[in-house]
Amino acid sequence: MPTLHDTDNSMAFPILIGDIGGTNARFAILMDANAEPKQFPILATADFPTIDEAIQTGVLDKTSLQPRSAILAVAGPIKGDLIDLTNSDWVIEPHAMIRGLGFETIMVINDFEAQALAAASLGPEHLEKIGGGEIRPGASRVVVGPGTGLGVAGLVHARHTWFPVPGEGGHIDIGPRTQRDYELFPLYEPIEGRISAEQLLCGRGLMNIYHAIAEANGTEPVATTPSEVTSHGLDRSDPAAVEAIELFVTYLGRVAGDLAMVFMARGGVFLAGGIAQKIIPALNEPRFRAAFEDKAPHSAILRTIPTFVITHPLAALSGLAAYARTPARFGVSTQGRRWKA
Ligand SMILES: Nc1ncnc2c1ncn2[C@@H]1O[C@H](COP(=O)(O)OP(=O)(O)OP(=O)(O)O)[C@@H](O)[C@H]1O
Secondary structure (H helix, E strand, O other), X not given: OOOOXXXXXXXXXXXXXXXXXXXXEEEEEEOOOOOOOEEOOOEEHXXXXXXXXXXXXXXXXXXXXXXXXXXXXXXOOOOOOOEEOOOOOOEEOHHHHHHHHOXXXXXXXXXXXXXXXXXXXXXXXXXXXXXXXXXXXXXXXXXXXXXXOEEEEEEEEEOOEEEEEEOOHHHOEOOOOOHHHHHHHHHOOOEOOEOEHHHHOOHHHHHHHHHHHHHHHOOOOOOOOHHHHHHHHHOOOOHHHHHHHHHHHHHHHHHHHHHHHHHOOOOOEXXXXXXXXXXXXXXXXXXXXXXXXXOOOOHHHHHHOXXXXXXXXXXXXXXXXXXXXXXXXXXXXXXXXXXXX
């Protein structure tokens, strides 16, 4: 019976690693366990009808290296032999990919599992610390990532191995707490009658907050995209955008604190995804940590738990590279997610 430390878990080099998002696909090739990954230009998924064509044109045609294995991280559940990607038209058909692109083995994992692998392996040069607390070595960690959606994963350390725990934590409920929340929550767009964390904590969620503020204040919204809300909020040129960013980091602090309690994440909470890196000045205001720590009766514990923004521009790829180099360090299940020629 195979075990987690089965040598069968390792894959033959060179290994193609890929982080496939809704908008962008990022690829690199690892020659061996010690080499730095050879990175390829980031591809727009919309530019290629299939992922196989993207890999052929964007990677294989640009190098003489022929990867023998591939490890791909994708948004969405991995079920069966046909993997439909959330937020993109691409479908991964591992058997066809093996035949068409010459791989011996293909493994597909969840994108936030890859972020969790990054949280286990990134050094301090790729992390921006927000507030106090210190990492307790070997303690559980949590990754929370507002981007196109809200991704969440836990990371549990046991038997000298890091176990990523992917899930659907972005869809937990979030409720009103302050007087202002009670004014705004009825104005937030719900999903089937409820306000989930993802309704507020992603690009679309930031717009949801911004529009509710404008409605409550009886003003016209000015910003039309999440990045405009961020820039007008950070330069304080639009009062509704200023409040939207303040509430966004407050809600993110609340949800991050809740998830830290669920996992007792004394190893830290790591903010991933496209948005956290762009709002670091707002996260450094006292609001985020105050909301994170405001967890009676456990505020004293929360104060000791550090929070970080992952600043590595290709964090998921770096997590995949760490796994590809030393799979035995990580308890990543291959069952139903690995295909061989
Ligand atoms: N400066 C910004 N402020 C707030 N939101 C932003 C900003 N820039 C981009 N966004 C929003 O972030 C989301 C994209 O997040 P992210 O970059 O994490 O993408 P993703 O989900 O990883 O997908 P992909 O990997 O395809 O890029 C979009 O909703 C976008 O509108």
